[in-house]
Amino acid sequence: MLAIERRNAILSKLSVEGKVVVSDLSREFSVTEETIRRDLEKLEQDGLARKTYGGAVKNENFNIDLPFHIRNQTNVESKRKIAALISDMIKDGDCIMLDSSTTALCVIKNILDRKKITLITNSIEILIELCNKPDWMIISTGGVLKEGGLSLLGYQAERMVAGYNVDIAICSCKGLDREKGVTDSNERDSEIKKAFFASAKRKVLAVDSSKFDKTSFVKVCDINEVDVIVTDNAPDTRWQERITRDGIELVFDASEEI
16 A cells, blocks of 8 residues: 555545554554654644644644545535535526535435436536436536645636526535635635535535535635525524524424424
8 A cells, every 4th residue: 555545544544534553553554653753743734633742733724725535425415415405496497507526416416306407517527427327417617726636726616607597506615604705725716616506596505514614715705695504403402493583494304303
């Protein structure tokens, strides 16, 4: 196994379990503990982990962008719940925009039975998923490939999106705060999401419950600029009151309510 493959495997384990132990990793990958310590040092230098005595814990910094394949293994159940709720909003013949989030990929997998969908996306993973879908019109935004993100970003993508009008735009975010609004970890991701929302009749924000009361680096929009917030569990009373006051539709998995 190459060093980068081993570090990616360690990062995957960190994302799922929250922490790792040097001695356990040494046995699992059949390398010395010193090798594992160097791996953890590299992950810490890249801002992806935080070393502790005898191991490491995952970096909870909401401004850090994890690689797509790592994000795809985290909060899996929450993403499935959100995707199922969003899928019910999409009907045959709809024109939709989807960002490059792992939740968006889950949405696609839930609506493969829909007919005559027109889809605009900046997600490489979604384009690959739909490469053999003959009855849909699939449109790529074009743009610059984001390293590790499997997404297309930049001015060309934003300009392309601005030329279309769709029924629904579905975007995720890194943080949702009552004062700071909807935020993301970098400017390029923020700008393409702004473009998606600006081109849509209905703006849907997909946000799992861990993102509430969190703030990331760049503002996408104010809360009252979205039409629907879809999440996995019911937010607390303060959030429900705020969302209602702003005239936003709140959708969540009611089976989690006591």
